[in-house]
Amino acid sequence: MFKILKKRELSDVVTLFEIDAKDIARKAQPGNFFVLRIHEQGERIPLTIADFDKERGTLTTVFQKVGKTTYHLGTLKEGDFILDVIGPLGIPSHIENLGKVICVGGGVGIAPIYPITRALKEVGNYIISIIGARTQNLLFWEDKMRKISDELIITTDDGSYGRKAVVTIPLDELLQQEKDVKLVVAIGPTIMMKFVCKTTEKYNVKTIVSLNSIMVDATGICGACRIEVGGETKFACVDGPEFDGHKVAFDLLMARQRMYLDEEKIAMDRYIDIKK
Amino acid sequence: MEVEKKEEKKPKRRVKMKEQDPRERARNFMEVPYGYSPEEAVEEASRCLNCKRPTCVAYCPVEVEIPEFLRLIKEGKFLEAAYKVKEKNALPAVCGRVCPQEIQCESGCILGKKAEPVGIGNLERFVADYEAAMGEIKIPEKPKSTGRKVAVIGSGPGGLTCAADLIKSGHEVTMFEALHKPGGVLIYGIPEFRLPKVIVEREVEYIKKLGVGLVLNAVIGKLFTVDELLNNHGYDACFICIGAGLPMFMGIPGENLNGIYSANEFLTRANLMKAYLFPEYDTPIKRGKKVAVFGGGNVAVDTARVALRLGAEKVYLIYRRSEAEMPARKAEVHHAHEEGIEFVLLTNPTRFIEDGKGNVCGIECIKMELGEPDESGRRSPIPIKGSEFQIEIDIGIPALGTRANPLLTKTMPDLALNKRGYIIAEEATGMTSKPGVFAGGDIVTGAATVILAMGAGRKAAKAINECFKWKYWDFKS
Numbered sequence: 001m002f003k004i005l006k007k008r009e010l011s012d013v014v015t016l017f018e019i020d021a022k023d024i025a026r027k028a029q030p031g032n033f034f035v036l037r038i039h040e041q042g043e044r045i046p047l048t049i050a051d052f053d054k055e056r057g058t059l060t061t062v063f064q065k066v067g068k069t070t071y072h073l074g075t076l077k078e079g080d081f082i083l084d085v086i087g088p089l090g091i092p093s094h095i096e097n098l099g100k101v102i103c104v105g106g107g108v109g110i111a112p113i114y115p116i117t118r119a120l121k122e123v124g125n126y127i128i129s130i131i132g133a134r135t136q137n138l139l140f141w142e143d144k145m146r147k148i149s150d151e152l153i154i155t156t157d158d159g160s161y162g163r164k165a166v167v168t169i170p171l172d173e174l175l176q177q178e179k180d181v182k183l184v185v186a187i188g189p190t191i192m193m194k195f196v197c198k199t200t201e202k203y204n205v206k207t208i209v210s211l212n213s214i215m216v217d218a219t220g221i222c223g224a225c226r227i228e229v230g231g232e233t234k235f236a237c238v239d240g241p242e243f244d245g246h247k248v249a250f251d252l253l254m255a256r257q258r259m260y261l262d263e264e265k266i267a268m269d270r271y272i273d274i275k276k
Numbered sequence: 277m278e279v280e281k282k283e284e285k286k287p288k289r290r291v292k293m294k295e296q297d298p299r300e301r302a303r304n305f306m307e308v309p310y311g312y313s314p315e316e317a318v319e320e321a322s323r324c325l326n327c328k329r330p331t332c333v334a335y336c337p338v339e340v341e342i343p344e345f346l347r348l349i350k351e352g353k354f355l356e357a358a359y360k361v362k363e364k365n366a367l368p369a370v371c372g373r374v375c376p377q378e379i380q381c382e383s384g385c386i387l388g389k390k391a392e393p394v395g396i397g398n399l400e401r402f403v404a405d406y407e408a409a410m411g412e413i414k415i416p417e418k419p420k421s422t423g424r425k426v427a428v429i430g431s432g433p434g435g436l437t438c439a440a441d442l443i444k445s446g447h448e449v450t451m452f453e454a455l456h457k458p459g460g461v462l463i464y465g466i467p468e469f470r471l472p473k474v475i476v477e478r479e480v481e482y483i484k485k486l487g488v489g490l491v492l493n494a495v496i497g498k499l500f501t502v503d504e505l506l507n508n509h510g511y512d513a514c515f516i517c518i519g520a521g522l523p524m525f526m527g528i529p530g531e532n533l534n535g536i537y538s539a540n541e542f543l544t545r546a547n548l549m550k551a552y553l554f555p556e557y558d559t560p561i562k563r564g565k566k567v568a569v570f571g572g573g574n575v576a577v578d579t580a581r582v583a584l585r586l587g588a589e590k591v592y593l594i595y596r597r598s599e600a601e602m603p604a605r606k607a608e609v610h611h612a613h614e615e616g617i618e619f620v621l622l623t624n625p626t627r628f629i630e631d632g633k634g635n636v637c638g639i640e641c642i643k644m645e646l647g648e649p650d651e652s653g654r655r656s657p658i659p660i661k662g663s664e665f666q667i668e669i670d671i672g673i674p675a676l677g678t679r680a681n682p683l684l685t686k687t688m689p690d691l692a693l694n695k696r697g698y699i700i701a702e703e704a705t706g707m708t709s710k711p712g713v714f715a716g717g718d719i720v721t722g723a724a725t726v727i728l729a730m731g732a733g734r735k736a737a738k739a740i741n742e743c744f745k746w747k748y749w750d751f752k753s
Contacts, residue, residue: 023499037456043549043558044456069558084456086493216549216559219454219495220681221464222541223523226532233525233532238683252532255634259534263560270555 001081002036005058010140013065014108015074016050022057024087030095030115031210031242034059034087035218038072042083045069046215046237048187049088050111059085062111062140068267089218090241093208097124098182102174103149104167104196105131106188110141112210113187114148120185121148128178129153130170132188136161167192168199175203183208186245190257194250201246209245211236213253214260227253290392291320298614302584305468305552308611312402314354320395321349323387331384332396337731338437340364342381342396349399358407359414361400366440366483367433367730369408369475372401374466375727376605408478415485419446424744427452427511428488429496429684432460434517434717434729436480439488441737447744450489450511452496457548460519461726464548465540465575467582470608473547497684502691506712513712513740516699517733520718521681526570526674530628535562535636539569539579539675546582561586564671568592568639570625571675572602573723577609579675580617591617592667596624596644596657620667622646624659628672638668677723685719698722706736714740 006018024034032049051060065071076082093116101120105113110131121127127148132155133139139154139161146152153170154162163170167188175181184207186196193209200207213225218237225236230247234240293309293316295301301308312320324346332342340361348357361368377383377397385393407413424447428439431453442449457463459476484490496502496518505511523538525531537545542561545551549559567583569576572595580593593612595602598621602609613619622644631637643663646655680697692700692709699708699715706714716732718724 027499041550041553041557043560084493086454086456086495088498089495216541216544217455217464220521220683221519221523222544223525223538224541226525228532235522238522238681252634255534256532258634259562260560263554267555267558267560 001083002085004076004078004080004082007076007078010062011137014062014138014140015065016060016062016111017073017076019059019061019082019085020057021059021085021087024085025052025057025059026054028052028054028059028088029092030119031090031093031112032088033090033112033241034061034085035089035215036073036082036086037084038069038076039083043069044084044086044216044218046089046212046218048112048210048212049115051115059087062108064108067264068271071268071271086218089237091239093119093185093242095119095123099126100178100181101125101127102171102181102184103127103129104171104184104186104188104192105129105145106167106186106192107133107138109186109188109192109210110139110145113185114141114144116185116187117145118148126150128174128181130155130167130174132156132162132165132167134158166195168195171196172199175200175205181205185209190250190254193245193248194254197245197248197250207245208242209248210241211243211248211253212241213256227256288323288391290323290395291316291398293395293398298611298616301469302581302615303587305585307472308469311405312398314352314406317349317354317399317402318352321346321399324350324394325386327386331386332381332394333384335380335384337380337727338365338734340381340400345403346394346396346399349403354403354406355410355412355414358403361403362414365400365730366437367479368400369404370433370462370471370479371727371730372397372399372404373471373475374605374725376725378606380727413482413485415482416444418487419444421448422446422744424448424513425450425511426740427502427505427509427514429502429514429516430454430460430518430717431458431480431490432517432519432717432729433462433726434733435460435515436483437730437733438515438517438716438737439733440483440486441734442740443483443486443488445737445741447740448489449487450491452491452494452500454493454495454518455548456492458490458492464544465578467543467547467578469581469585470578495683497687501687502684502710502713503688512744513714515706515733515736515740516684516708516713516715516719517717517729518681518684518719520678520723521683522679524674524676524679526625526676528625528627530630530636531674533628533630533636534634535564535670536628536672536674537562539571539575539673540678542579542673543575543582546586552582552586562671563587564669566590566592566667566669567671567673568594568625568667568669569673569675570594571677572597572604573675573677574604574608575677576675577604577612577617579673581608581612581615583671583673584615584617588671592620592669593617594620594623594625594641596622597646597654598622601654622657624657625672626664629666636669636672638666639672640664640666678718680719680722688713696722704735705739706732707739
């Protein structure tokens with residue numbers, strides 16, 4: 001059982017938890033994720049590690065309420081317990097001083113891009129961050145990202161805050177101006193990562209994305225998370241979750257993410273019925 | 277008179293275990309055979325010829341004293357029979373159900389030469405179930421502590437056996453399990469109707485009662501490394517029995533379409549996550565109308581039968597050789613036939629067909645014929661040119677075995693692996709290239725059986741004991 005030490009609503013649909021998970025926090029590294037299961041009948045879902053405190057033994061996660069499990073998770077309060085927390089999983093980000101790096105976080109993807117950006121900054125990179133969301137109230141961690149970035153660009157799709165644009169517009173401009181960008185790291189909705197990669201491909205800038213495919217055990221047993229990278233089948237859980245974005249078959253990934261839409265609706269409707 | 281005498285000499289037929297009606301059971305997840313009654317058990321055990329030199333024992337990977345426990349059943353001493361089995365086998369209720377007895381103990385039975393061998397597996401199951409039903413599970417007295425600590429990584433059949441043996445020798449033992457439930461393949465892999473999960477839970481409880489510690493949700497390699505366990509957590513030795521892992525795919529076009537599951541995923545969703553109870557349980561599973569499973573092993577047969585129980589109208593088991601070459605347990609192949617699984621033999625899939633929306637809607641296959649025996653001794657299948665045909669399906673499930681999971685081994689650069697990523701371990705002892713580290717089961721041999729993993733667990737426990745006596749390596753604690 002893992003205690004929720006802190007809960008913050010970052011927006012109507014985005015929630016932050018700080019979880020007491022000493023052993024996992026001690027081992028967590030940027031780029032890792034973890035799996036949780038709320039209760040005995042619950043499903044196992046992967047969530048991103050948005051931050052960790054090795055001293056206090058805490059894990060921070062930020063999740064968006066999209067389906068039954070995440071809605072249920074959002075009803076838990078400070079002091080409540082989560083049945084199972086498993087991690088840290090996945091291969092950590094490769095952190096190296098390359099020079100100039102652009103970090104792109106879209107929507108809830110701002111959370112996992114944060115520890116990676118911080119680590120890249122700590123080893124001496126010049127960091128340009130782009131964070132974007134559909135609208136202002138879905139945006140979070142502007143202050144945290146500003147602290148670890150040399151430059152910060154903010155976009156919203158509707159122009160309610162920052163620049164009215166999707167993240168790929170300032171990214172394209174930057175890549176035109178700055179010829180010495182060595183790496184782009186992008187985390188966000190799959191469609192965003194796809195277009196980030198299309199943009200960076202033009203400039204031949206290496207791009208790392210972190211994929212959020214459906215998982216069950218997340219330790220390599222099942223293969224639910226399989227994707228195609230460079231024409232080869234890979235498992236996001238043990239081979240990833242980070243991959244060379246220019247090699248990822250994003251359309252296949254998006255199709256696989258939609259596999260259970262019908263079941264997700266059944267589960268959600270039933271959950272709302274029970275809540276009534 | 278003479279005729280009568282002749283009839284007396286003819287060995288009696290094996291007592292058949294009563295089973296659920298095939299039509300009924302094909303739609304539920306309840307166990308297929310009901311088990312023997314005490315009378316049936318006595319009758320079956322009485323068929324044992326009491327050979328002077330019994331050959332059955334030699335075929336048992338954990339050397340259960342078979343004639344002894346059969347004799348105790350004959351005498352009606354069922355509890356004593358159970359204790360006799362448990363001296364050698366920590367998981368009799370499991371083994372009675374899932375061991376391939378026809379190629380092990382029962383293959384050594386002399387009766388088998390003229391008629392059916394004694395139903396050793398059935399009787400093993402009977403005594404284990406009897407003991408549990410009586411509620412008289414005997415916990416052996418705890419031996420004097422040796423002060424030695426062993427970490428067992430993985431709580432599947434090999435880990436459970438090794439842990440049980442080590443704790444009986446007086447060591448402190450902790451099992452680390454990556455999933456949220458203990459039991460490994462017994463929980464996530466083998467379906468409820470073949471091995472009810474209450475039985476696995478009962479066996480795990482027994483091992484916990486012996487004093488074995490259990491840490492769930494502990495992915496070793498990630499949460500702690502083996503070196504950390506040995507150097508910082510005070511463990512003197514480590515037994516790695518983590519199973520094989522990554523499911524193999526066929527490498528044919530379309531295998532990542534929606535509706536294509538690995539057998540591991542399909543079974544994990546159904547068994548571990550109880551997706552057959554969706555939406556009462558949260559994990560979903562696609563309930564196909566027309567399902568094709570590819571492969572001929574136990575996992576393939578299990579998967580086909582699960583698909584049927586999830587409501588499929590048609591389940592095809594597509595295998596590239598003929599039924600004689602199928603490695604699956606014979607009893608389960610028989611059950612699958614009875615339940616209406618359609619065997620499509622000497623057939624291999626060549627590509628999956630898409631419905632235009634990212635889902636699988638069919639499969640193209642090619643007919644095969646058997647050629648010369650390959651290195652495994654089985655005749656290798658050869659495609660027949662121009663014999664392609666299509667089958668309409670909405671779910672396709674390759675059950676083609678697994679490859680080594682690198683998750684743990686990757687964190688141990690000083691552990692010798694073979695070319696395929698499996699741990700190199702001495703067969704008789706489980707010793708690896710790393711002092712204090714032993715390994716066994718599928719992560720050493722590649723996908724095999726429950727009982728072989730148990731045998732490896734037993735051998736490793738024995739070797740760890742010996743090494744402790746002789747101080748084979750420098751202990752950290």
